[in-house]
Amino acid sequence: MAHLCLFSLLVLSLVLETQALTPTHHLTTTDVARLQTLLSQPFTDLKSAYYSVVGLSKLGISVADAAETCRFIKSNLDPSSVESLFFAAEASQALPGCEIPVSNDTRDLLLATVSEDSTASQIHQSVSALSSLGLPLASQEVVSALKARISKEDNVLTIILALQTASRLSQQAELGEILEEIEDLAARLDDLGGVYLQFEEGLEATALFVSAAYALSDHVDMEPPLKEDQVIQLVNSIFSKKSWDSLSEAFSVASAAESLSNNRFHVPVIVSAQGPAAISHSQPFLRLQVTNVLCKPLSSASVLVESATATSSKSAILSQAPFTLRDGVFELNFMASQPASGYYQFSVAIAGDSRFVANHVELKVKVSTRVSINNMDLSVVDKDQSIGPKTTRVEYPAKAKASFMADSHQIFAMTFQLVDETTGVELTPHQTFVRLHNQKTGQEVVFVAEPDSKNLYKFELDTTERKTEFDSISGTYALYLMVGDATLENPILWNVADVVLKFLDEEAPSTIQAKTLYTPKPEIQHLFREPEKKPPTVVSNAFTALVLSPFLLLLILWFKLGANISNFTLSPSTVLFHIGHAAMLGLMYVYWTHLNMFQTLKYLAIIGSFTFLAGNRMLAQKAVKSTSSGLYT
Amino acid sequence: MSNSVFSVISRFVEEYRSSTPNKLKMIDAYLLYILLTGVFQFLYCVLVGTFPFNSFLSGFISCVGSFILAVCLRIQINPQNKRDFLTVSPERAFADFLFAHTVLHLVVVNFVG
Secondary structure, eight states: OHHHHHHHHHHHHHHHHSOOOOOSOOOOHHHHHHHHHHHTSOOOSHHHHHHHHHHHHHTTOOOSOHHHHHHHHHHHOOTTOHHHHHHHHHHHHHSTTOOOOOOHHHHHHHHHHOSTTSOHHHHHHHHHHHHHTTOOOOHHHHHHHHHHHHHHOOOHHHHHHHHHHHTTSOTTSOOHHHHHHHHHHHHTSEEETTTEEEOTTOHHHHHHHHHHHHHHHHHHTOOOSOOHHHHHHHHHHHTTOOSOSSHHHHHHHHHHHHHHHHOSSOEEOEEEESSSSEEOSSSOEEEEEEEOTTSOBOTTOEEEEEEEEETTTOOEEEEEEEOEEETTEEEEEOGGGOOOSEEEEEEEEEESOTTEESOEEEEEEEEOBOEEEEEEEEEEEETTOOSOOEEEEEOTTOOOSSOEEEOTTEEEEEEEEEEETTTOOBOOOSEEEEEEEETTTOOEEEEEOEEOTTSEEEEEEETTTTHHHHTTOOEEEEEEEEEEOTTBSSOEEEEEEEEEEOOSSOOOOOOOOOOTTSSOOOOOOOOOOOOOOOOOHHHHHHHHHHHHHHHHHHHHHHHHHTOOOTTOOOOHHHHHHHHHHHHHHHHHHHHHHTOOHHHHHHHHHHHHHHHHHHHHHHHHHHHHHHHHHTOOO | OHHHHHHHHHHHHHHHHHHSOHHHHHHHHHHHHHHHHHHHHHHHHHHHOOSSHHHHHHHHHHHHHHHHHHHHHHHHHOGGGGGGGSSOOHHHHHHHHHHHHHHHHHHHHHHHO
16 A cells, blocks of 8 residues: 555656646747748749748738739739649738639639649649639549548648648538548657657648648647647747748748647747846846747736745745736736745746646746845954954945054954845855955965854954965955855955965065976987897807707717618609708798798698608608518517 | 616616617617707706797797607607507608607797797
């Protein structure tokens, strides 16, 4: 039972850790302006006119000179091309009061293109043109043509075009099968690191998929099978690129942005703090911009702080506090809750529309304050405590009038308090340094002042202890106090006083040696390996003679024993054998002096086989002779 | 004590002189030669030093190897051992001796440096 509890707790904690995603990439107002500029370029042909006009209309912007554009479209229209008709029809639809003249031939051409033999792009263009020009079309035929096309060509772009086409058809048509393609296509998206979700075909395909999927879903009024996290990942992928290579890419991003802002099911919410998320007494309002992906503020939203906790103490400061909307920006007076300085974790919820996606955001807010130094007391205390300390109080930013003298019998001490200027609460900033600067030699030594348990800062300087830091150089040192922290608005550098230090055993002030890191180093002489000591040549020669001497002894002994040379028959095999054998011995000598193993083996094989044959012959003859003559005893 | 040792030695020498065939005596002389060569090499190493150690090793191993091969030849040739070596004729033994020596010298010359 306990194990089950523990296990469920573990699972729960894992689930809670994987919070809903929030968009990491979104278009800012400058990005939207850039998109608009790109789409407002003067157009060169009908295709670019289509992209510009329809793209701008998706951003909610109308073209500058509608009449001129309409004239341009009409003059560039080629009634015999389906593509041209498509561009013209769609563009004219976006322009007010622009009508394209339609002839029967045009209508027939467009209707004829709707068949299984045309490509998906042709079917899409003809259906869209028919729909924009207000001509009737047979939805069921289109559906069957699309289905046939999808089964023939299974690639991503074909299916996206099919989805777009289906969104222009009558609602009575059987669009169920095509609707299912959305889910299949969504499964083909590549998940990159859990942050991005895109097709390997690229940004344009992903953006067109989003606009097509939502267009069709809105048309049939069925929620698209995309989870919240997937929608956010798609937002990240599509809006991560802030400058677009081509007009078609910009157009696809604009249509994706429009569909994500205006569809009936999912509206991603972008929350960003205006400026740094930092507040202080001079700036008590936390301002948030809550917009859709096109950077248009969501006025219908209500923004609520679910909880605000201090990161250091984890105590909740706020709970369920609403933001007020002012000039399109949501603001909250956080300083009214009188938070102590530091960092706070805000959990913000945006409500108001069930379509909102990623409407829970975590924000880190910094509260900064001003610090003031109280009770700065400087004193020189005698080590043996015989004379009482004289304490001088110095007020910031003044400097102590008299300089303090400390030699080896005395200790220089400094105490002070750091408090929040407005609330009087004691502070412990990250940086509290005491810097002593010798004006004559330019030397400086920095110490850290530590607070005690009552948050009172203390600094003590004992000249005998700190001799090494100062290099025992006596003289007048200017004393500075440095206070700094990320949450302080007024970091302090204060020349508090001058201190005259006297060290014992003063050495002559050594000139600080310039670092010899980058000067050439002494050259290293390589020491070659000493050859081993060899014995003198005389000794070697003597021993060589000694080692060779037993050979003479052998010859003498053999002669004395009566070597049987007389039995040496001069048959060819014997002669050849002896020559071969001598050659082998000669080869050994040559091997020692000149050859390597491989060459030797080669020669040895030749000579050896020759010798073997000769020797075999010779020994056989010998054997025959000895058995016949019975020489063996 | 020394008397008996001396008499044993003299008797052994007498036996050797008379009953050993000439062929074997020749091989024995060869063995003595090899032995002395090895001893002199070792003496050099002990007295002067092992400077070209590989050379010393190869020379010494050559002596030892030759000694062993010659002993094998002697055993195989000895007519008193004929029953043990029915398949090996003296000529065959000599041929083996030569072949083994070829291999030994190949290795020795490779190592002597």
